[in-house]
Amino acid sequence: MVFDRVDYDYRQGEPVLRQLSFAIHPGEFVAVIGANGSGKSTAAKLTNGLLQPRAGQVRLGPLDTLNRQDLVKIRERAGLVFQNPDDQFITASVLDEVVFGLENLRVPRAEMSRRASAALRAVQMEAYADAAPHQLSGGQKQRAAIAAVIAMQPEILILDEATSMLDPQGRQELIQLLHSLHRQGLTIIHITHHMDEVLAAERVLLLCGGELAYDGPPSELFSNGSAAGQALELPFAARLFQALGLEVPVSADWKETIEQLWAMR
Template sequence: MSLISLKDVKFSYDKTNPAVDGVSFNVEKGEYIAVIGHNGSGKSTLARLINGLLSPDEGEIYVDDIKVGDKKTVFEVRKRVGVVFQNPDNQLVASIVEDDVAFGPENLGIPRKEIGERIDFALDAVGMQDFRKSSPTRLSGGQKQRVAIAGVLALKPQILILDESTAMLDPKGRKEVLSVVKKLNKEQAVTVLAITHYMEEVVDADRVIVLDSGKIVMQDTPREIFKREKELKEIGLELPLASYIANKMRKNGIELPEGVLTEQELSEALCK
């Protein structure tokens, strides 16, 4: 069975306008999935449903064969699904980095010695060991988000959900966070579900899920998704800049392969 599986999930905040409207998909272990959609398309609601912060009105969600939404299993689910949110300032609990990373394991009642080991592991994984005793207020946005990731990793999750975790960061911070996440996905086999509206962050994903008005409207590899410029535009999305320029050049009669995704690819195609 898949690591995450959603079956016809519906959810509404006000019982009239559905935020998530009949969504079904599966995620396999080790996958890197990107979820895109304009603001208000339901993508953040999805994150909250998968780790049980919200319960679906209809349909079923399973994580590692555990049904999400039961009161009894809620911690079993949250142990497996870590979420890093958008605002780095609003998810750190403690005034010292290591205390913050300890928060999750403390909640689970893990013995002190093991908490220490988990802090070591988590801070090493995000490259923040040197800031162990620092106060988060003195860190940059990117560093704060890395600490937030460490706080989640200390729970040893199988799945990491990034709920627009790079939206408030500068380009440097965004790169830091993305490279940490990619490393976790490759080296620790952490399954990643990255919710974003930076198209450039999507191009390396194994699969992209496109949401509009709470429904999945496309689901494919990035290369296939970004061939559908017109459809994306209709639902408030754009191409990565390199793809956009490539398409524009093609319209001007310049011969280029279809499905160019990155600057690198465009540059190589032009320099041929």
Template sequence: MLVFEHVDFYHKKNMPILKNIHFTIQAGEYVSIVGKNGCGKSTLAKLMNGLVLPKKGVVRFHHLETRNAAQLKEIRQRIGFIFQNPEDQFITTSVRDEIIFGLENIRLPKEEMDQRVQWASKAVDMETYLDSMPHELSGGQKQRVAIAAILAMRPQCIIFDEATSMLDPLGREQVLALMHALHQAGLTIIHITHHMDEVMQSNRVLLLDNGQICFDGHPIALFETINVRDYSLQEPIAVKIHQLANEAWSLTADWEGAIRLRWDTSSKT
């Protein structure tokens, strides 16, 4: 359970980025976070695993608080973070070392490490690439290796911060399928995205604007109640087709009305 209690955040005191953010994400939820560029989505994500700390209020993961320095390490182990650009997160020169890197930091026995490398690389379908260089992989493969490195730490929650935005359609599809599978396996998934089609895969969406959460609910309810274009976002293709069909229907209705009118006037003469 991830809890934000009346959280304020700013870099400069008179320029608030997040104001009085208050919500709870239950274990096992799949939550999307959307909003225009610069509205504070990444800041919200960084607050979740203590990469930045609230100026006011509290961020908790179960009984752990990000403002408690002694608990931060455990929070970061339990909440993994996947960034937009996979290149940014590689430190070593092989897929195997990349997955082992975090495990060495938590000082696991070698046998356990090897088991986790096998298991995590298999979970993302990259077990045949363990000796490859991360930089030689495709974008989608790179993100899958980054996910394997996180999975090996056995997290409870993974935050994807626009993790699909630099991928080609196939890479994007593979990463989205993996996110879905991880959710099915019981992980909490937090997905920051500006692809509204991807939002439909989640159970809940938070819309961030002007430093506040201005919608919190099911994705279908979002597109039914809010014109997402007011927030510089585009509705998913399925919703657009639905709206176009409705527009076409009302055009037909007007047309029929116009014919009836002409019929009425012509029949009087």
């Protein structure tokens, strides 16, 4: 997926994104962060053509979101999960929710059943297939929303602050699910404001005022002070390393690093 000098504004003269350019390669796990109003959610909606750039291009391989004929194929290949899963639910049961998108794609009935079962199994929601979505917990709702997307077998899964309404346990479970899907080959774009979730990504994009302020490993972002410069709260691991006076790179396996350093003393 490529953003090529993308501009976007909701009101003329008040740009939300300015000449935003980056490329996300197949198989990557990318976190997108930034302060409120930095353009994260706008960028998410641009990825699959829910919004279209005022200038520049958003491309997925040879497909262009500005080309209406490409939009169906783009939305098959790039699945978007919203912050509030209730915004995506339109049916009476979890299974119907998963099947709904497949019906729109005119997937054969036998294949539809296979895909729906596989998607529910992937998010550990087989036991809730007949449950009403509104009766689920927050974490279960997000799992159901993800199942509905991955049943369509996208190449890219985009999550627009999908953990923001979950408790710490629910966030942890969802992040574990994302990494499981990533290991199966899915490209993940995880838009979040929880900095502790960023360390587990391979790469982080930091947006500031609609522009790209950083693109690289999360360890460097939190080690060189760039995050502090953007008034972002540091992850617990980064704060701990600073308090201990450690200069080793901050990473998702920070507990193991601390244990190794402690054993060396």
